[in-house]
Structures are given as C-alpha cells and as structure tokens.
Amino acid sequence: MKWIDGGVCAAEGFQANGIHVGVKSRNAEKKDVALIAAQVPCSAAAVYTKNAVKAAHILIDREHLKNGQARAVVINSGNANACAANGEANALRVCQSVAAQLGCSPEDVLIASTGVIGQELPASVIETGVPALAAGLSHTASGSDAAANAIMTTDTVKKELALETVIGGKTVHLGGIAKGSGMIHPNMGTMLCFLTTDCAISAAMLREALLETVTVSFNRISVDGDTSTNDTCCILANGMAGNACITEKNGDYTAFAEALKALSVRLARAMAADGEGAKHLITCIVSGAKSVESAETLGKSVISSTLTKAAIFGADANWGRVLCAMGYSGESFDPDGVDIAFASAAGSIPVCEKGRGLVFDEELAKRILTEPEVEIRISLSEGSAECTCWGCDITYEYIRINGDYRT
Amino acid sequence: MKWIDGGVCAAEGFQANGIHVGVKSRNAEKKDVALIAAQVPCSAAAVYTKNAVKAAHILIDREHLKNGQARAVVINSGNANACAANGEANALRVCQSVAAQLGCSPEDVLIASTGVIGQELPASVIETGVPALAAGLSHTASGSDAAANAIMTTDTVKKELALETVIGGKTVHLGGIAKGSGMIHPNMGTMLCFLTTDCAISAAMLREALLETVTVSFNRISVDGDTSTNDTCCILANGMAGNACITEKNGDYTAFAEALKALSVRLARAMAADGEGAKHLITCIVSGAKSVESAETLGKSVISSTLTKAAIFGADANWGRVLCAMGYSGESFDPDGVDIAFASAAGSIPVCEKGRGLVFDEELAKRILTEPEVEIRISLSEGSAECTCWGCDITYEYIRINGDYRT
Numbered sequence: 001m002k003w004i005d006g007g008v009c010a011a012e013g014f015q016a017n018g019i020h021v022g023v024k025s026r027n028a029e030k031k032d033v034a035l036i037a038a039q040v041p042c043s044a045a046a047v048y049t050k051n052a053v054k055a056a057h058i059l060i061d062r063e064h065l066k067n068g069q070a071r072a073v074v075i076n077s078g079n080a081n082a083c084a085a086n087g088e089a090n091a092l093r094v095c096q097s098v099a100a101q102l103g104c105s106p107e108d109v110l111i112a113s114t115g116v117i118g119q120e121l122p123a124s125v126i127e128t129g130v131p132a133l134a135a136g137l138s139h140t141a142s143g144s145d146a147a148a149n150a151i152m153t154t155d156t157v158k159k160e161l162a163l164e165t166v167i168g169g170k171t172v173h174l175g176g177i178a179k180g181s182g183m184i185h186p187n188m189g190t191m192l193c194f195l196t197t198d199c200a201i202s203a204a205m206l207r208e209a210l211l212e213t214v215t216v217s218f219n220r221i222s223v224d225g226d227t228s229t230n231d232t233c234c235i236l237a238n239g240m241a242g243n244a245c246i247t248e249k250n251g252d253y254t255a256f257a258e259a260l261k262a263l264s265v266r267l268a269r270a271m272a273a274d275g276e277g278a279k280h281l282i283t284c285i286v287s288g289a290k291s292v293e294s295a296e297t298l299g300k301s302v303i304s305s306t307l308t309k310a311a312i313f314g315a316d317a318n319w320g321r322v323l324c325a326m327g328y329s330g331e332s333f334d335p336d337g338v339d340i341a342f343a344s345a346a347g348s349i350p351v352c353e354k355g356r357g358l359v360f361d362e363e364l365a366k367r368i369l370t371e372p373e374v375e376i377r378i379s380l381s382e383g384s385a386e387c388t389c390w391g392c393d394i395t396y397e398y399i400r401i402n403g404d405y406r407t
Numbered sequence: 408m409k410w411i412d413g414g415v416c417a418a419e420g421f422q423a424n425g426i427h428v429g430v431k432s433r434n435a436e437k438k439d440v441a442l443i444a445a446q447v448p449c450s451a452a453a454v455y456t457k458n459a460v461k462a463a464h465i466l467i468d469r470e471h472l473k474n475g476q477a478r479a480v481v482i483n484s485g486n487a488n489a490c491a492a493n494g495e496a497n498a499l500r501v502c503q504s505v506a507a508q509l510g511c512s513p514e515d516v517l518i519a520s521t522g523v524i525g526q527e528l529p530a531s532v533i534e535t536g537v538p539a540l541a542a543g544l545s546h547t548a549s550g551s552d553a554a555a556n557a558i559m560t561t562d563t564v565k566k567e568l569a570l571e572t573v574i575g576g577k578t579v580h581l582g583g584i585a586k587g588s589g590m591i592h593p594n595m596g597t598m599l600c601f602l603t604t605d606c607a608i609s610a611a612m613l614r615e616a617l618l619e620t621v622t623v624s625f626n627r628i629s630v631d632g633d634t635s636t637n638d639t640c641c642i643l644a645n646g647m648a649g650n651a652c653i654t655e656k657n658g659d660y661t662a663f664a665e666a667l668k669a670l671s672v673r674l675a676r677a678m679a680a681d682g683e684g685a686k687h688l689i690t691c692i693v694s695g696a697k698s699v700e701s702a703e704t705l706g707k708s709v710i711s712s713t714l715t716k717a718a719i720f721g722a723d724a725n726w727g728r729v730l731c732a733m734g735y736s737g738e739s740f741d742p743d744g745v746d747i748a749f750a751s752a753a754g755s756i757p758v759c760e761k762g763r764g765l766v767f768d769e770e771l772a773k774r775i776l777t778e779p780e781v782e783i784r785i786s787l788s789e790g791s792a793e794c795t796c797w798g799c800d801i802t803y804e805y806i807r808i809n810g811d812y813r814t
Contacts, residue, residue, distance in 0.1 A: 053734030053742045083762050117727025118764035224713040227735035306631040314810025320524025323490055324636050327460030335460045355490050357525035396803045402714055403721025
C-alpha cells in the first residue's frame, strides 16, 4: 500500500472539477460547486446521517442508488438543502442538468449539499453553472484539487488523499476528498466524503466495505457533538483496474476493505484535526476494554467532553475530566482499574493509575499537551478490546466562528 | 406561597456558617468550607450523580442516610474527593470532627465536596477549621449567606432562595443554597444543592418529594453536557413548623412537593443562567409532544447543542441548529410538524413553520436574542405533552475558565 497524489482523480477513469457558481453570494472567490464523474458506469454505495432531520438530497440519492450504480456526484457547499422549500424537486433539477451534460441518466447522478439549514436551494443558479463545471472536468490532480476546494466551508485545510495497492494481481487506486470542520459528530457517514476507486467490485460488496469502514473511521470522530443533517459518505468504483471483480468476502475483498479503511481513517483524522477553530488533534486510545463497542463508547465520550476539550486547549493535564467523561458515558467499567497517560511527540506521562492520581511532572505534562497532536491513552482492566477515536480541542475561535455563521 | 429571605436559615431551627479554612490554598479570601446544622434530628434525603465515577463522600452519605435521619451537612468547595487516595476515610474524619463539635453521632453528619478531581482531600486542614466553623453557626440570614458563598467555585452569583407556604394550617419554610457553573449536566442531582425545611415530613415522603422535584428542576438544566462525579442534592426537614407530620401522599404532601419544586426550579434556572462564562439564560419550551419524556429528550438535546449555544451567544437566529439538535436526540418525531419561535423581553418571532424556514425580520430577531434571557419555543404536532429545560450560551469566557482550571 502506497500513498500517492491525485485524490479522487488518482483512480483510472475519474474526472473532477470545482468552480464558483454563486450558491454562496458572499464570496465570489470561493468555489462552491464540485463535480466528480466517471467515464463508465460504476458500482456505488453511500451512507448517510442518522439524524431524524435529513437533507433532501439524501432521499434523492437513496432512489438513485437502488440499482447500486452511479456515474457522477455533484456537491454544493453553500446551502444544506435541509428543512427547505422544494428540497427534493430542487435536488432533482440539479441532477438532471448534470446528466444532460454528461449524457447519462439523472438516476446515475448523486447529489450532496452542505451549508445553511432552512433556505431554499438556488437550483437555477447551480443549473447555470453546470455547463462550465462539466466542461472543465479533468482527470489530473488539479481536477481533484478543484473539487476538494469547492466542498470546503469553514475548513482551513483541504482534505484529499489517495493510495495505491495490489488486489488480485492488479494495481488498484483509491482516492477521496472530504470536508469536516463543524457540526461534526458523525452517526453513519460524516459531513461529506467522496471516494473513488478503479477496483472492480460489486455494488453489494462495495456497500459492505463502506459500512465496515465508516464504523472504524468517520463514526469515531467528533468536533462538537452535533450530528449534522447532511452527513454523506459515498464511493464510486468503476472497475477499470482490471482485477477480477470482487463479489464475495474473499482475500481480495479483505485487501480492498483494508485499503479503504486506511484511506478513510486518514481522512477522518484530518477532519478532526481541522475541527472548527481547533489547535490540537486529540487521539484517544482505549485498551483493555471488554468489547470494541465498550471501548468506543468510552473513547467517544472522552473526545466529546467539552471540559476535556477545554483542558487540552489550555494544555492542562486535567485527567479527572477524562475519567469523569468515561463515567457518564453510560458504559459500565471499574473506575479503580483505570490507568491514564498523556502522550505526544514531546514524550508520554502516566497521570492516573488504578483510578487514583499519580504525582507527575507538571512541566513535562504541559510540554506534551502543547504539541499539535496529543494522545489520551486509557487502559482498563476489563478485557483485551481496543478502540481509537479522534477529536479536537475547543477554542475561542470555535465560538467566534459559530456565533456568527449564518449572517 | 411567598418568597422570603434567609436561604437555608429561613426555616426554624437551622443554623449555617461558611469560612476559609485553606482547602483552596490559592485564595485566602475565599470561604471554602460550609456547615448547615439543625437543632434537632431531621428527616433527610439526598440524590446523587449517576456518573459511574463517584466522589467518595457519596458512599459515606449513603451509609449515613440508611436510617433516613441527619443533623448536619458539611461541604468543601476546593477538592472533589473523587478518584483520590483515602477518599472514604478522609470524608469520615471530617464527619467525625463535625459530630464532635455538634454533640451528635458521626452517622448524623452528611458531607459533600466540589473541586479538582484526583487530589487527596486535606482532611486535617478541614479538621483544624471545624471548631471555628461550628462556633460561628448562626440562624440569621448572614449564616446562610456565608454558607452559600463558601460552596461557590467559578460561580459568579450566589444561589440562595427561600419561601414560606401554609401546610396543614401551619406556616412552613423552605430554603436552599446551591452551586453550579461548570461540569453541569445533572443526571439525578446537580452539582451541589442543600435544602432545609421546618416542615414535618417522614423520611420516605421527603425522599419521594425530592425525587419528583429533581426530575423537573435540576435534571432539566445543562451548562456543558458534562455530568459531574459529585452532583449532590440533599434536604433536611426538622419538623419544627408543627404541622401534622406528612406520612402519605395527601393534600399536605402535594402542597409541600409544589413548594419544593418552585424553590428548586428557581435554583436550577439560576444555575443555568450563571453557567461558566454564560451571557444568556436559554429557556427551551417544547410543547405538542407525545409525552413529557419525549419533550424532555428533545429540549435537553437543544440546550446541550454546542452549535445552538454558540448561535445564541452570537444572537444569531439560526433555528436550523435547533431542528438539527432535535433530530439527533434519538427521539422520534415528524420534522414537518415542527414550529419554532424565539422570544425574550424584546418580543417574539416565529422562524420555522411545519419544518420550513419563514421569512422573518432579522433585525428584530437580533434584538430578541440580545436580551440576557431568551426562549426557544418549539411546538410539535405529536400530542399535548410539554416540558421546559434551561441552559446557557457558550462563550470565550467558558473556554478561558476551563482551559486553565486546575493549575
């Protein structure tokens, strides 16, 4: 497995583009619509938010994915198209205009949105921009770059990755772009993530691999505990790598799923690290748990704790807040069997053993927690299961961004 | 029912005091130990945090409350005595020293703590201060005032209330002091609340009334979603009002429970309004729900949403975040049947009808949300149940306070 450039255009037979069409009226510089298109029909799968309030595009996509096939994904980053008038009709209009440009059926076009909730999607504005968007499609890295930029909102860093691996004797590519930042506490998919691959794989196996992957990547991050109405993670597989098509859970499936997980975990980490206003990526590793689910519940409670996030912002080794967050997670465990340590590039320091505080070097702890990437290592005495979750600190900047997001 | 002065000393036969004994070494001005004492044995009841990680005082109190009786409560506000060495032994030592001064059994003394988690309770420091603490006990309003000040940590406002009502033909008094501020998302009791009454009521009925009360008051507030290890709400009833002792759920019980709820709801609101760094008290009223539980789940999700809290901080009428928080609450409801309005002393404004955004006067909305107390009114189309919850906004100040709490 090798990390490469090219994002969603790294796989054979995929093109992408992103331009400003005016969904966001405020900033004419900001690209706001992206398109990812495949030269041939693809196996496709997607997972969506479990929020009971769902964006309209999710209903459209579910229809369009009934046959497990798709050709393109169109995304706007200015309007959530959630709780808005004519949501489904507007989403469908955009799919139709993209299909007309690509010469495929509207049912082969998926759509996703992110932005303000409750305002009508300016479908006609997007329609006006679609011809230029399609005309500029490129299968070079610059196409993926444009698309990755076009889906950003308050993100400060573009999330774009690709890798190459060998499956069934053929070189296979996998790439993705994502956006995160705020309203990130995914429950099923995450804010927005689009993956492409030239691997030959059936729609059923692709869906299976995507579900496995989302569980251990995007569903294990949190920025602010707010599960969005728009979370979407979708993948297109066009089969152009020429490997024997994966139609069952064989060794090739495992190799593909491992590659997909590696890619998605990196994208998820990048999302957590670039949480709105964040200064620290927090990795929480829970080991010695009675099950992976138990470790995950405890770890997610820790990375979601506002007080723990504030402590990390202040580089304060306040491990009591970590144990406290574990305690209210709803998971049962023996507090007297808990060890906690903080670690980073600057070293590691045990701060709690068997549920009791240790005397530790406060200066070293401060240095460790001042690093941009910090780990909270929690060891239980319940069993041997382990889980890693990712979050970020909460900062003045988060408040500033979200005190004035809509206006 | 009439609001009166005097806090926990408003009821006949109760004394209180609060002094600096040095549990908090940093600030010699800050009172840090409080004592509430009754002249005669009291019926007593308490509820505690449901956090799996519990402060040591909770285990001691449960023992001491087995007979449903108590005479005094001693509280320190510098050390949580949670996850700390010798937690139970130290708590017991403090009870013993108080009992020696008051001439009662150590089993009649309850204890509570709040402060940093994981450091050993300086029991000997507290023991040294107990004689002066007991000697200064007063049944005037100044005694309650000293105790209310001594239990404060990052609170900016003292929480102290009392009321007078008639039960069984006798004038009965009920008073309380509380602390809130951070790590407030009570699940059973709240951070710390101590209530006294001269009403004659059995321990069993007192417990029943306390449970009913906590459910509709302290359990309906949130500051930061972090359920503390130390939440404690306890009540002492000395019977000195001379009413016929309440031993069953009769009319007198109802009158007592109503008075207790009125007092507790005001204390809970005060805690939410004085949440760490808060500039706004947020009252969320959910009506038209299928059950009170459903309304409560939805309302608590809204007041706990970091993004909603940040929007109120910015006086931004971002109702999409309210609907989004309802959507991820886990409660089922029809999003297309939801109306939302914002209200305050400056007026009220509907912003969402049947799940869709309304065109509204942004200037008026801003004026409404700039008031210190704002309401989020949510109306569902599921039934006729209703619930009110209280929270606060999240501010730069919250981050500042919690980025550097321990050191």
